[in-house]
Amino acid sequence: MTLFLEPRTVAEAVACFRDHPEARCMSGGATLVAMMNAGLADPPAVVSLRRIAELVGIAPAADGWTKIGGMTPHRVTAAETRLAGGQAIVRLAAGRIANPPVRNMGTIGGSISFSDPAADYPAALVAADAEIEVVGSGGGRRIAAQDFFVDWYTTALEPGEIVVAVHLPPAPRAAAAYEKLVKTEGDMGIATVAAVVEMDRGACSDLRVAVGACGPHPVRLRESESDLIGGRLDADAVARLASRLAEALDPVDDVRASSDYRRKVVPRMVARAIATARARAEGEQ
Numbered sequence: 001m002t003l004f005l006e007p008r009t010v011a012e013a014v015a016c017f018r019d020h021p022e023a024r025c026m027s028g029g030a031t032l033v034a035m036m037n038a039g040l041a042d043p044p045a046v047v048s049l050r051r052i053a054e055l056v057g058i059a060p061a062a063d064g065w066t067k068i069g070g071m072t073p074h075r076v077t078a079a080e081t082r083l084a085g086g087q088a089i090v091r092l093a094a095g096r097i098a099n100p101p102v103r104n105m106g107t108i109g110g111s112i113s114f115s116d117p118a119a120d121y122p123a124a125l126v127a128a129d130a131e132i133e134v135v136g137s138g139g140g141r142r143i144a145a146q147d148f149f150v151d152w153y154t155t156a157l158e159p160g161e162i163v164v165a166v167h168l169p170p171a172p173r174a175a176a177a178y179e180k181l182v183k184t185e186g187d188m189g190i191a192t193v194a195a196v197v198e199m200d201r202g203a204c205s206d207l208r209v210a211v212g213a214c215g216p217h218p219v220r221l222r223e224s225e226s227d228l229i230g231g232r233l234d235a236d237a238v239a240r241l242a243s244r245l246a247e248a249l250d251p252v253d254d255v256r257a258s259s260d261y262r263r264k265v266v267p268r269m270v271a272r273a274i275a276t277a278r279a280r281a282e283g284e285q
């Protein structure tokens with residue numbers, strides 16, 4: 001029988017893992033409960049985070065950073081218009097997750113802890129330069145999103161550590177675009193592309209592009225991005241970045257698409273995401 005624990009504070013939740021090292025955290029339960037029902041997980045204890053009020057909500061800070069509590073449902077993130085500029089990439093990705101019931105139940109902390117490479121947040125958080133705040137018995141730390149998603153369903157979380165928040169740096173003059181290719185609406189992505197673009201009098205002053213669902217973790221090429229900074233984001237320069245990204249992927253053949261197909265579609269998705277984000281940054285749409 002599984003012990004069900006409902007701590008009221010993060011400190012209490014951390015203590016639960018000291019007492020029950022084999023316990024599993026539960027945020028929305030959208031994935032964990034399905035896994036337990038299917039017999040794929042059978043933890044001796046479940047530590048539910050649903051009674052920890054401090055983990056819910058989105059809070060912009062005076063310095064321009066925005067904090068998204070780990071227990072914030074996708075529905076709330078998708079509707080949060082204060083996630084603007086470059087931070088809008090996280091709102092756009094949240095809005096493309098599955099369907100309303102899943103967006104009501106699933107949370108950002110649960111999603112990124114599960115770290116399904118086909119999920120929508122990983123590429124968006126890497127493009128946002130987000131930091132993931134985690135707390136464990138050794139205290140708290142912040143992990144760059146790029147370092148958080150380590151491998152298939154594997155994160156940088158240590159045993160007993162809990163995701164408590166996601167922090168987004170300010171990018172008020174940038175704009176974002178999110179591309180998700182699906183077989184049927186509401187499905188996980190065949191490929192996803194998250195782009196953040198800032199323009200300054202016709203020249204690119206910031207560019208961040210991450211590709212998801214095409215390997216164990218999102219792919220971003222910072223050096224190749226920096227080649228485009230200061231330029232006009234012309235079609236050739238964008239195509240060079242897009243083809244380097246496609247080469248850097250490690251896609252698999254799965255029920256949704258072949259690896260060849262993924263490599264073929266990603267360059268077009270990258271070009272479209274950059275063009276849309278650029279148009280938004282220049283106020284054209």
Ligand SMILES: Cc1cc2nc3c(=O)[nH]c(=O)nc-3n(C[C@H](O)[C@H](O)[C@H](O)COP(=O)(O)OP(=O)(O)OC[C@H]3O[C@@H](n4cnc5c(N)ncnc54)[C@H](O)[C@@H]3O)c2cc1C
Pocket residue numbers: 024025026027028029030031032033034049070074096097098099102105106107108109110111112113114118119120121157161162163164186187188189
């Ligand atoms: C039908 C269906 C369709 C879906 N489609 C999509 C989609 O299109 N795009 C997409 O991105 N996602 C999709 N998802 C995933 C969904 O969005 C949820 O994000 C996901 O199920 C996990 O979120 P949760 O809050 O329910 O986590 P839970 O189910 O509670 O937990 C998931 C895992 O993370 C661990 N965990 C939970 N919270 C924490 C924490 N704070 N710290 C450490 N570990 C933790 C749990 O132990 C468990 O292993 C889909 C899910 C379903 C069921």
